[in-house]
Amino acid sequence: MIRILLRYLVLFSLTFLTLSALSFSLVYLFPTEPVTTLTGITPQNLVQHEALVTQYHLDDSYLVQFAHYLGDLFNGNWGVSLFSGEPLLDEIMLALPATIELSAYAMSIVLVVGIPLGCYSGLKAYTGSDYTINSVSVVVNSVPVVWLAVIFILTFSLQFGWLPLSGRINLLFDIPSQTGFLFIDILLTDNIDTARALKDAFLHLILPTLAIAFISTAALVRITRRSVIDVLNQPYIIAARAKGLSSRQIFFRHVLRNALLPALPLLAMQITTLITNAMIVETLFSWPGIGSWLIQAIYQRDYSALRMGMLAVSTLVVMITIAIDLFNRLIDPSREKYESVTI
């Protein structure tokens, strides 16, 4: 147990080291001066240039520089944005929760809809309802997320005017950001109409969440279905049936647990797709999350923001993936490390 935890801790630190090395190498790879990418400040004169170079140890060897870079990372001294001049730490801490919020709601929809549908379809394998569910999920899985979001905007916002077009909440509500998670912030804010603010925030949430959740749900349905069918063909299911268990007991005691375990690693891979989709959808819905922030940064060639944004997002995603992997190992240590189902 402790060995496993230790191994994953080492794995995480190694990966983080690789990622920060990558983000450090961006300082030299981006087509501006290293000083500018590293600090976000364009030196106005030679004196300032010299001062910055000595402050960030840019004239030392690369290893010394990297050590100082890591030190700065942990001290929260992430440099400022080239474009807005704000400290990057503050900007990322403002944008990241919005993305996490959006992805978390989308993920919960995916889980709540995807797993039951997949199980149902797997249990009724090769019947009419299974074929229907499976073909619908194949079709939905092929829809490009950009197009889906545009269609949503055109029909529900512009054509019918049911749902708001962009943003997280109507600008009339003045919600100071405390945690970054909007619903908690609304509850924490005093002098506003809490019920109306909640309703408004909810209406803003529907379209982007659905646009992200649609595609990943389809993928999860297919993963769960395949996994359930595989488990149903195992000898221990026949044994359970011979023992006289009802199909309900078989399902909850044997099928569900054994089917979801190998599906977990694939779910972890789906998280990557989900976050990519979230980044695209954010841009379309002007959701003030890390995705639209990064895409703004690339449009403005804001190199210092790109460097930190890349590190923050990839660390977050890798952390989630490793956590799921660890969880999978802990609940079933006997399983081979790389065993997982195909769709």
Place this chain on the structure above:
Amino acid sequence: MSRFSLYDDEAHPSPWQQTWQAFKSSHIALVGLALLMLFVFFAFFAPLVTPYDPNSQNTEALLIPPSWAANGSITHLFGTDALGRDLFSRIMYGCRVTFGTSLLVVIIAMLIGVTIGTIAGMLSGVRSSVMNHLLDALMAIPTLLIAIIIVGILGSGLVNSMWAITLALIPQFIHHTRSFVRSEMKKDYIQSSTLDGANYLQVFYYSILPNMIEMLVVQGALALSVAILDISALGFLNLGAQAPLPELGAILAAGLDAGYLAPWNIALPGITIFLMVLSITIVGDGLRSALRKRVNR
């Protein structure tokens, strides 16, 4: 003329023929294959079949509705866009750009991934374990993020976005090849050819590769659909293909400007990407289940 035959069959079908037999039995898969062939045809012969130059602008014919609409005309089958360019020709060239580059990207990623994966699978010990874990973790980085970084370094453009997507696809191929080679290396037939004196290269070429092709085809189909979605998403965000180049995502983004006036400019490129990905998914699924049937037989 009767011929002596020990078995009932006229001839033994080769493994590929068996796969084709199993694949053929599914009608949906055949429809998917026909659709895919259509896109392949467009990708190769777009210049021969398009009625107009995809970039020639015609100010006389702005935003003409598609031919099936009440006030559309048959001279422009899918209508025209806000600059008077023929949408049908643009979409056909778009298939060429989007489908062709995705195919290229997948082939490059496959070659690199399989090479590294095989080496990693034949090695063993701590080093390969560390490498594998590290790769698994890096596989989790979103494609869009890698693409943004590459665009930041090299600048935007179709070729740069191709590099980005190649980089993002390689880890998957490495992962699958590696676990396949690992499980295969433990089997007896590999051991017997090793005992015959085959070196690593010969074992790979004569024993492992023929068994791996099926896995590669299925993984390749999966990667191809991912590549198409990514290339068009990058084109849409204006990070990939640049303005006049007819790339499906870029056409979609351009259609957005006049989207409320001319919804077919959004609908048609989107449907094309959708059908492309759908046909690849269906063919990939059909192949997978055909292979499963063949192995189980």
